[in-house]
Amino acid sequence: MHMNSAPHLLTEDRADYERILDDALRTAHDRPGVDGIGERLNAEQLRTMALNATALITGAAAAEYEHFVKVREETRTSAASSVSRSVLGPAMGEASEAGAGFGAVLTVLAPVLAGTAALIFLLFGYILKLVSPEPAFADTLLTAGWFFGALTAAGILAAAIGLLITALRNGATQVPAEDAGGELPDEVARAREAWRHALLERGILPFLRAALADPSVDPASPTPPRRVNRIPKIGYSGPEFSSPSEGSTTGSRPTFTSPDFTSPDFGPPEHQPE
Known part of the structure; x- marks a missing residue:
């Protein structure tokens, strides 16, 4: 079962069309004029006919549908513009905004660089501790290593706080869903x-x-009915008419023959008839 493509009905709204149709069929016994479902045509047969006649049915509400689509698109465009300004605004700022971007990069790179330095200093410091006699600067390397380790921990904490703030900010500017539970x-x-x-x-x-x-x-007829009134042509064909058979005659028909005409004989004198 396929529904005809209605030129003015968008794909995202076809579910609404089918939902309204199903509701109408389900409550048909409470509506005047459609309470005879089941006597000659059942709900499934009517549903199939209505799905195949989507273009005709939705055309009756074309003005309201065009207004609905226009308002919806304007709302979507406005919401998308607001989100773009909130997201791209900091990146398009002046020098202070550029400084904020540099700070974000530094916040990400600082833990990596400090962690690498801490690992190197601690590794060499403990290796030198095993050497006999112990070099004097082994303790200095260990002190530097632990210092960079503290910087690494502080950088990771700062990055986590920055991610949390960004997530909260994006959540506040997120566009709510239009359907599927959203208002x-x-x-x-x-x-x-x-x-x-x-x-x-x-x-x-x-x-x-x-x-x-x-x-x-x-519905019991093997031949689809003809199109009448407002019922659209839903794959139906008109009654087949055939010309009278060749062998049947309704009466004798007189036969006429045209008279034979001959042209006069014309020619030069030497060819005159005797």
């Missing part, structure tokens, strides 16, 4: 609700009423 902005929600209402009242319900009221839609 839509008020203007978008109102436009969406207006489209859904128009789609149901002016598109889906009139289509279902027309389908149920059309006597030519016979």
